[in-house]
Amino acid sequence: MHDDEQSASPAETDTEPQSPLWEVVPLDRFERPSEPTGETVRKGLKGVWRSLLGAPDTEPESMDGAQVPHPTVGQAVVDRAAPPPDWSGPATALELALADWPEADGQTMSACLIVGPPHGGIGETLRHWAWMRGWRVLEAPDPEAILTGAEDWQEQLADRDAGPAVLPSLEHCYLRHPLGLGLIRRMVAQLAAPTIPILVGCDSWAFAFLGRALALQSGVPAPWTLQALDHERTERWLAEMADPALRFHQVEGGDLVLPPPLAAVTAATRGHGEGDGEGHDNGGHESEPVSGFCRFLAAYARGNPGVIRAIWRHCLEMAATEEVEQALLDRLGTPAHGIHRVWLDSWQKMRLPTLIADPPDLDQYFLHTLLVHGGLPEDILPTVLPAPGTDLGRSLRRLSADNIIGEYNGRWQVTGAGYPSVRQVMARQGLLLDAF
Amino acid sequence: MDEAEQTLVRIFNELGWQEAAEIAAVIAAAWALTAAVQRGLPWLAERFRRAQRHRILPFVPVLRMIILVGALAMLLAIIIRPTVENMVAILGASALAIGFAFKDYLSGVVAGVVAVIERPHRPGDWVRIGDAYGEVTREGLRGLEMVTPDDTRVFIPHSKLWDTAIYNANNGSRELMCVVRFFVDPRHDAGQVRSALYDAALTSPYVQLDLPIRVVLWEEPWGTHYRVKAYPLEARQQFHFISDVTVRGKAALAALGVAPATPSASVAAPEPQP
Numbered sequence: 001m002h003d004d005e006q007s008a009s010p011a012e013t014d015t016e017p018q019s020p021l022w023e024v025v026p027l028d029r030f031e032r033p034s035e036p037t038g039e040t041v042r043k044g045l046k047g048v049w050r051s052l053l054g055a056p057d058t059e060p061e062s063m064d065g066a067q068v069p070h071p072t073v074g075q076a077v078v079d080r081a082a083p084p085p086d087w088s089g090p091a092t093a094l095e096l097a098l099a100d101w102p103e104a105d106g107q108t109m110s111a112c113l114i115v116g117p118p119h120g121g122i123g124e125t126l127r128h129w130a131w132m133r134g135w136r137v138l139e140a141p142d143p144e145a146i147l148t149g150a151e152d153w154q155e156q157l158a159d160r161d162a163g164p165a166v167l168p169s170l171e172h173c174y175l176r177h178p179l180g181l182g183l184i185r186r187m188v189a190q191l192a193a194p195t196i197p198i199l200v201g202c203d204s205w206a207f208a209f210l211g212r213a214l215a216l217q218s219g220v221p222a223p224w225t226l227q228a229l230d231h232e233r234t235e236r237w238l239a240e241m242a243d244p245a246l247r248f249h250q251v252e253g254g255d256l257v258l259p260p261p262l263a264a265v266t267a268a269t270r271g272h273g274e275g276d277g278e279g280h281d282n283g284g285h286e287s288e289p290v291s292g293f294c295r296f297l298a299a300y301a302r303g304n305p306g307v308i309r310a311i312w313r314h315c316l317e318m319a320a321t322e323e324v325e326q327a328l329l330d331r332l333g334t335p336a337h338g339i340h341r342v343w344l345d346s347w348q349k350m351r352l353p354t355l356i357a358d359p360p361d362l363d364q365y366f367l368h369t370l371l372v373h374g375g376l377p378e379d380i381l382p383t384v385l386p387a388p389g390t391d392l393g394r395s396l397r398r399l400s401a402d403n404i405i406g407e408y409n410g411r412w413q414v415t416g417a418g419y420p421s422v423r424q425v426m427a428r429q430g431l432l433l434d435a436f
Numbered sequence: 437m438d439e440a441e442q443t444l445v446r447i448f449n450e451l452g453w454q455e456a457a458e459i460a461a462v463i464a465a466a467w468a469l470t471a472a473v474q475r476g477l478p479w480l481a482e483r484f485r486r487a488q489r490h491r492i493l494p495f496v497p498v499l500r501m502i503i504l505v506g507a508l509a510m511l512l513a514i515i516i517r518p519t520v521e522n523m524v525a526i527l528g529a530s531a532l533a534i535g536f537a538f539k540d541y542l543s544g545v546v547a548g549v550v551a552v553i554e555r556p557h558r559p560g561d562w563v564r565i566g567d568a569y570g571e572v573t574r575e576g577l578r579g580l581e582m583v584t585p586d587d588t589r590v591f592i593p594h595s596k597l598w599d600t601a602i603y604n605a606n607n608g609s610r611e612l613m614c615v616v617r618f619f620v621d622p623r624h625d626a627g628q629v630r631s632a633l634y635d636a637a638l639t640s641p642y643v644q645l646d647l648p649i650r651v652v653l654w655e656e657p658w659g660t661h662y663r664v665k666a667y668p669l670e671a672r673q674q675f676h677f678i679s680d681v682t683v684r685g686k687a688a689l690a691a692l693g694v695a696p697a698t699p700s701a702s703v704a705a706p707e708p709q710p
Contacts, residue, residue: 178635178688212645213638361673365641386641386680430669432645 021236022090023227024097027115030436033230035299036292042348073342078316080243081342082309087121090226091128097224102164102197111191113170113223117204117436118371119306119416120226123168126201130166135199138165140172143380147179154183157190157198164197171206171374176384185214192219203374204434212432225436228303231295235259237305238294238312247335251320251343254328255291288332296347300420302436310416314352319344353403353418355425362387366395367404367414367422368431375411447522448515458514466507473499474574478559493559497552497575504577540595544578547594551575556602562612562671564603565592571672585675605671611647612671616681618662619697620689626653626660632688637666639684642677644669659697 035043094114101112116122130137141153150173156162167173174184188210191200200220202210207223210216229237239258242248248257297315301307320343335341355367362385369385370376378396382389396412399405404418414422427433449455473496481492516522535542557563557580561572568590570582579593596602606612618633630651637649644667653662664685668677689696 176639176641178632178639178684179691181635181639209645361676369641384639386676386683 019233020093021229021233021240022093024090024093024114024224025227027223027225027435030225030228031230031303032228032436033234033295033298033303036295039296039299072317073319075317077246077319077340077342078313081246081248081316082238082241082313085121085124085241085305085309087124087128090121090125091132093226094125094129095132098199109194109197111194111198111200111220113191113220114199114201115204115207115223115225116201117302117304117307117434118374118414118419119310120204120304120436121306122201122203122226125226126166126168126199129199130168133164135164135166136162138167140167140169141183143175143180143377143383146173146175146183147177147383150183154186154190157187158195160196162196164199166199166201168201169203169374170200170210171203171372174206174210174373175380176209176369176372180384181214184210188214188216188219203371204436205371205432206374208432208434209372226305228436229298229305229308230303231292231298234298234301234303234308235290235294238308241309245338246340246342248319248342248344249332250291250293251345253291254332255289257291257293257344259290291346293344293347300352302420302423304416304419304436307416307419310419311352314417315344315350316342318350352421353415354421355399355402355404355418357425357428359425360395362391362395363399364425364429364431366392367399368426370405370412370414371422371426371434372432375408375413377410378407378412381412447517447526449517451515455514459511462507462510462514466503469503470500473503478573481560496559497548500575500577501549501552541578543598544593544595547597548575548577548579551580551594551597555608556597557604558608560606560671561608562605562674564605565596566600568592610670611644611667612674613665613667614674614678614681616664616666616678616685618664618682618685618689619656619658620660620662621695621697622655622660624660624692624694628692629653629660629662629689629694632692633662633664633685636684636688637664637681640666640677640680642668642673642680656697661697 098112102110114122114126127137129135138156141150145153156165157167159165170184170187173187174180191198202223207216235258239260242258247260249255250257297308297311301311355363359367366381366385369381373384376384381392381396385392387395396405400407400412402418403415404422405412406415407413423433477492477496477499512518512523512526516526551557552575557572557575559572559575562570563572563582565582568582568584570584570588570590572580572582573589574581579591579595582590582592584590616637620629630653633651634649637643637651638645643649647667649664649666651662651664653660655661664681666677666681668674
């Protein structure tokens with residue numbers, strides 16, 4: 001592994017972007033995007049107000065869309081604007097970072113740990129990387145097997161014949177239960193002296209809990225992580241992801257939310273020539289200013305790609321198709337054939353899923369337990385949480401209706417759009433936090 | 437005017453309507469400020485994060501004492517001509533008269549002042565005084581109020597301070613050690629059981645992971661006595677925490693096949709303490 005070359009830029013183009021879209025860096029080099037100063041002051045004042053009155057930033061909302069007053073763009077447009085991400089970019093960056101790992105002599109066996117926040121794409125990246133290298137992927141054992149030790153499953157970690165392996169979800173290999181720590185204890189000891197090269201992915205909350213409870217950090221090498229997306233990377237990523245026929249404008253002022261796709265800029269430059277700044281088709285407006293929407297988005301999402309995408313989709317679900325002033329339409333002109341405009345409110349007007357500032361204790365522990373396990377199946381919840389199943393069921397339905405949690409692949413998890421709010425409440429309540 | 441009357445005239449100011457209004461204003465202001473402090477600070481404390489709650493609540497009795505002393509000083513300045521001789525004379529005479537009439541009451545008030553200075557308990561602390569155990573919710577002039585885990589409000593005069601031991605479980609901090617007891621049959625692998633009980637506390641969502649967890653044990657005639665010592669995230673959660681560790685511990689012991697202790701009729705088990 002070489003620190004100086006641990007970045008890759010699969011999205012590099014002929015314009016030479018300032019920084020690669022995806023970087024894999026040592027954990028101590030992780031940097032969250034900073035939020036605009038005005039937003040910090042606004043949130044500080046709002047926080048004091050909320051502390052005094054115990055009120056949330058906004059009322060928790062349900063996803064029925066009842067409070068959206070204007071016609072919205074529809075799910076099909078949302079899917080075109082923010083389709084499932086392509087994790088080959090982060091996987092290529094990981095490949096570059098781990099170019100010298102494992103050592104070529106084939107004798108030195110070592111483990112490598114990649115840590116990332118919920119929805120940060122670490123699991124998907126590791127799976128893609130395993131596919132690129134042809135390594136086998138070890139799926140975590142069932143929760144029931146963990147409670148009985150999962151010794152059969154653990155033998156895979158030492159199977160020399162099967163070769164190197166990738167374990168994408170270490171957070172799914174333990175339970176916060178007296179019988180649920182035996183496997184992870186043995187695994188930590190095994191990872192300290194592995195018999196095969198093994199790349200391990202771990203959720204940042206599980207990493208924090210295991211670090212505090214089992215001193216995980218002392219048993220494994222220094223972890224790596226996917227660098228956070230700052231606002232510039234966020235703009236680029238979302239723009240690359242979106243259908244090139246879509247243009248995203250702010251309702252107020254008409255500024256672009258995302259820079260136009262590079263191909264459109266190039267075509268516009270060729271089509272209109274230098275000095276042509278007043279065209280009236282799609283090319284003519286590409287020089288319009290880009291709003292600071294993504295600066296707020298990247299900071300609120302803490303640079304977490306999955307959270308950025310989830311909130312972006314949530315904002316798009318509230319975006320209007322025609323709710324703009326005629327004067328603005330006149331100024332922007334008629335879009336070219338095939339170009340579809342989407343109108344978004346300013347960041348400050350967005351109503352995001354928000355957990356109330358002082359939720360019931362059970363909700364707090366429920367959410368924290370989901371975070372430190374990277375999500376849990378519903379049937380195992382009464383085993384790890386100190387409450388009867390009926391109370392948990394009520395908690396689950398309430399949080400689910402508020403879009404704070406959702407079920408993915410059979411596990412209940414904190415949603416990407418609700419995650420920043422949940423993390424803020426966890427911090428406020430003094431619960432164990434991750435480092436991201 | 438005889439000599440006694442002249443002495444009184446020398447000591448007291450002439451009290452007219454203006455002085456009466458000033459006295460009423462001082463009393464009303466002191467009452468309003470005291471009420472604001474007694475209700476406002478706990479209200480404010482509830483709205484701050486857990487760690488800050490215990491820093492705010494102890495200011496209640498201190499501020500109330502400052503308000504009381506300030507109001508008394510202002511009243512004396514209105515009623516009495518503020519010379520040293522007058523002060524000595526009036527305080528000496530009133531102390532003698534009031535001391536006999538309200539001995540117990542004054543003992544409580546003085547103990548309240550001592551409690552403010554020595555701070556054997558503060559609002560938010562979990563204390564045991566005599567048979568009562570609970571959270572101190574209010575410290576008044578003459579006594580304190582606590583709420584027991586059974587939601588019973590108990591008033592305890594400060595004068596108990598003179599002759600009763602006060603057990604303070606958290607002493608102004610949010611950390612409060614809980615002890616969870618397990619009594620098991622002596623025929624078992626003690627190392628295994630100790631690890632299992634350690635994990636029972638470690639995995640509780642209520643546990644404060646920054647503070648140590650300890651498991652101690654010793655043999656009794658009827659079996660082995662384990663005590664798991666750990667801290668919940670917040671003192672108020674102590675009973676939830678103890679219950680949760682008990683449930684987890686019993687599950688762990690059952691998985692290990694360890695039987696509970698069965699004291700014989702001749703050997704009584706110790707009474708569990710809360």
